[in-house]
Amino acid sequence: MNPQARAAEFDAADALAPFRARFSLPEGVIYLDGNSLGALPRATPEVLRRVLEQEWGEGLIRSWNDAGWFEMAGRVGAKIAPLIGAAPGEVIACDSTSVNLFKLIAAALRMRPGRKVILSEPGNFPTDLYMIAGLEAQGLATRRLVEREALVDALGDDIALLLLTHVHYKTGAMHDMAALTRAAHAAGALVLWDLSHSTGAVPVDLTAAEADFAVGCGYKYLCGGPGAPAFAFVAHRHHADLVQPLTGWFGHAAPFAFSDDYVPAPGIAQLQCGTPPVLGLAALEVGVDLIAEIGVARLYEKSQALSQFFLACLAAHGVALECVSPPDSSARGSQLSFRHPEAYAICQALIARGVIGDFRDPDVLRLGFAPAYLRFAEVAAAARHLAEVLASGEWQNAAFGQRAAVT
Template identity: 85%
Template structure:
């Protein structure tokens, strides 16, 4: 049986197949970059128009109350909470992932006086490591990096915080969240998980594993749009002690009292800083509602099936690429990464054919599998295109090589 005929059978039996029509997907495009920017839900433009034309255009400033703008950050956060195994009052949608990382790193350091080390791994997403540097420059933190198989051994009495990305952005490898959280707590450290490549793609149970803090973005699998607000989680047991450094007015207990003195709001609201981005939250809420409707468990099951099928298709076409991601689908996120010295040029050749993946320096072709809107036919076609590009040497064309040289 050919990959195409197998794909037809899989699609006919796919319980999520109908959700593809709930997204805007350009004709002739196979989108394998949803792990970088999710596709547009068809309901988003109308929701945005409602906020712009009616709430802003007609309601003007009254919409802070009448349209629920004041509550938007907490409302959207509460909808994200069950997707990451948290209680509604433990998650808030605000700021960017980087800003939320800074706030929570600083808060963790303040909660562990006498300790300054923030432990992470080399090759973690750069902004995660960069955020430590800002605090290190002020003498408040000390960066320590350890290889993933040495992280537990690196936890000593100097470590205030273990900060890791649950799904590695480049390779897609999963950390054992429960085991590492337990090891950190046994060493007296707190734990901050970056869920940017996890939320909406695979099950996460923050409270079940005893996580302290977490952050995540809204524009990947949650389909909130470019620059969508991020979210932050703080376990309820830490709410009373949470002292984040960006003491903006929306994190104040009474922002409209206009007091000269700062008093932090109760609970997770204290993690807010400036005025919430109402338009961004409106778009994000549509994506969150849709992903919640589909269900993370169902999305994860289809994601595993899609990635396994892609590997089967490559094998059927005789493609032999070095797989960077873990070979077992249960040990990786919703992506496959391959190493090739000409990965950039290969990626550009695929894009020219309408197969949009992405490249990660220096030599990784990264393909994301967003199960909410990808079909098995997409996967079979993408594998065929990749096989054709490699067999024909199409990636050697000057236009692809030139672009690679200046990147």
């Protein structure tokens, strides 16, 4: 196979190719880290300029009403809902993934009196496990970790909540959401899905899976910018029983009544806590609108084609790295992860060549394939660079092996 020739054919036939022009990407860079921080949509600076100069600069405090700032969290949440198979009124954009995890873990514990165990897997994303630990330190929860193949058997009558990341951040392995949710419900437990590596990248249908809760971030495939607001999902059937612990004023039924006593807002709105970050929500809305316009089904189809093509290119170059992502593309998210004892140094050598991927301790080189703006020609070039780095041994440069903050 001639990787460059095949890439040219694929790019010429790519229906999503025109969308690349809707993103701002630096020249000379092959960006394979969109699964960590999405690229900047070209429309975002102009939207932020309008919010800054007109809505804030001229409208001042009137813009809470006139520019719809009060409704932003619900409005952006409603736009995210179709991307994850949620119904209207089940999603709100607010706070961070970590904060939303804490809220929903605590809410689930309250809904399952007599049960304190939160079940998850070792190697889950750290903040998911840390949030359990925070409640455990207060005597409210007990953390139990079992390997993913043993999760169903571990669903005993003491489990209050099963907490899992749908697409694993390090390997890209994807859980069977519907099957695990059914198993948890059969055991009387609730389920909380972390969709941070799923939303905008792989098809998700929370309604069909009968999921209870979900969270996700806005800065990866949704391209909302660094530290973008996250989102939270609660199925309608749980709204009447939902009691979240962070009873901030924006989650109040009448925040401007300034009452001394807290009364939760109805439905999903009570998951708000403090004042919404207007600038962050404005940037996130641009990314959400763009991903919705492209369509998750088309994005997923292309991302799988990109990752399969990358593997074929590596094979054409005679590269045999251990891939720790599932070999079946339908069982993984939009990434490939490779194990090598010098993965950090290899990652840094690639970055020096303009190929930006990332490293995860202790030995994983992780490459993301964000299909909204990645071209097949770039995938072919990235494979060539990786083959050359490995063949030349340039990763042995002392500077590359000296660990610092990782991109």
